[in-house]
Amino acid sequence: MRHAFGTTFDVDGVYLNTPSIGVPPRPVVDAVSAAVTAWGRAETSAPQFDGAVAAARGAFAQLAGVPESSVALGTTVSGLLGLVAASLPAGSRVLTADREFTSVTFPFAAAGHEVMEVPLDELPERTRAADVVAVSVVASADGALVDLEALRAEVGPDTLVVLDATQSLGWLPADLSWADVVVAGCYKWLLAPRGAAWMALSERLAERVTPVQSGWYAGGWDAIYGLPLRLHPDARRFDLSPVWLAQVGAAVALPWIASLDAATVRDHAVGLANRVRRGLDLPPGESAIVAVRHHGAADRLGVAGVRCAVRGGAARLGFHLHNTEADADAVLEALA
Missing domain, CATH: 3.40.640.10 (Type I PLP-dependent aspartate aminotransferase-like (Major domain))
Structure with missing residues (x-):
């Protein structure tokens, strides 16, 4: 469980696959769960x-x-x-x-x-x-x-x-x-x-x-x-x-x-992405998404429990609200 930007995320491990599927905060999960429960009880219209x-x-x-x-x-x-x-x-x-x-x-x-x-x-x-x-x-x-x-x-x-x-x-x-x-x-x-x-x-x-x-x-x-x-x-x-x-x-x-303050959100996400770029000797960027083309990167990240996607032969990492510096450091450790 993680606390970020005034809410809670039930995230276990290093999840960097938001460009594929985002992780909802707990209030979103609760709202959908309540709607499903009401549906199952025939309490909806x-x-x-x-x-x-x-x-x-x-x-x-x-x-x-x-x-x-x-x-x-x-x-x-x-x-x-x-x-x-x-x-x-x-x-x-x-x-x-x-x-x-x-x-x-x-x-x-x-x-x-x-x-x-x-x-x-x-x-x-x-x-x-x-x-x-x-x-x-x-x-x-x-x-x-x-x-x-x-x-x-x-x-x-x-x-x-x-x-x-x-x-x-x-x-x-x-x-x-x-x-x-x-x-x-x-x-x-x-x-x-x-x-x-x-x-x-x-x-x-x-x-x-x-x-x-x-x-x-x-x-x-x-x-x-x-x-x-x-x-x-x-x-x-x-x-x-x-x-x-x-x-x-x-x-x-x-x-x-x-x-949320949009600039703060951007700085958080891009800052974590640039933490990975610096650690991998990549030039800084303005995106929350990092494409890592190091040989065997996707396999090494997978072994380390880092969840991401592979696109065009590169490991694609996306940093969002729930992510932390520890997530970025886990990437660098896996690829060291």
Whole structure:
């Protein structure tokens, strides 16, 4: 058990796999457990979850720096971006980074658009040749950060910008409000159960998107039977029916994360990552994710009980709220 940032985490051992699955704090676990218990006792009804949906949506908007009215609810990043991809003219040119996470690229490729991959550091200067730029704020594979300031400065007025913040929201404070799309899943750095994702849309893009996935939740309780089509006037018209237990957890996790001092969280996470970088004679970085390419690193970490993932042949380590200097030192000891 660990105490950090005013809460408790039931973490045993060295867990550095937040980029794959985040570890929820005890209040999130308790809220979801209580909801499951109530479900098992037949003590639940659908309207009881509306408050959780609203709380999570509002906290996502706060974290992303966007109006709450611009936020649509989904279940996965790829599902939400599928709506965007389907709204584009046929054969649109979509610029992305090499080795981009496929939940970002596959929806555009599957829709028949021309998806062009370029090195991440070259992406801002290449935006003029694209109709859409779709990229992760922080790369899943190795934690590399896109240069948001350069991207914003270089992108043309007619080019749409799609930012996947799944690997950044929760530890990296950044101005994302200028993008046409800000999308993120909940189960990594946002520490909620898998099954919830949100997407903020700019006004100019929202006007072009057809809510082809809309069901009753996109219209609300007055739209559960019969025609005509009647949907919410704001981005809720793109909502999917929520995964209730995921929303229960998100309604606790996201407001709590949004209440923390974002700079302090970043300094904590990046500071631990840089402690490992220094110990391994790697240059300092600005990411909470460290890709360790030392020979046999993943095997040695596994033997030492350090939980992480392997991406592109490197051991990928992610430092978040529950991690400590002792965790970073355990990595260095295992790789000494």
